Amino acid sequence: MEEQFFSCPYCWETISMLIDISVEEQQYIEDCEVCCNPIQLTVSVFEGEITRLEAENIEQ
Numbered sequence: 366m367e368e369q370f371f372s373c374p375y376c377w378e379t380i381s382m383l384i385d386i387s388v389e390e391q392q393y394i395e396d397c398e399v400c401c402n403p404i405q406l407t408v409s410v411f412e413g414e415i416t417r418l419e420a421e422n423i424e425q
Contacts, residue, residue, distance in 0.1 A: 393405075
């Protein structure tokens with residue numbers, strides 16, 4: 366697990382989440398710890414390093 370910091374796409378606060386770096390491609394939804402809105406996270410990992418982290422709002 367690796368802690369990553371990024372801006373929430375709703376409230377723009379810097380938040381952190383633990384990312385499982387043993388999985389190469391991931392996509393999941395987590396709630397912002399500040400505003401509680403759902404964030405879609407897309408993560409790519411190569412050789413134990415996070416190569417892509419996208420945090421997007423979920424369009425309703």
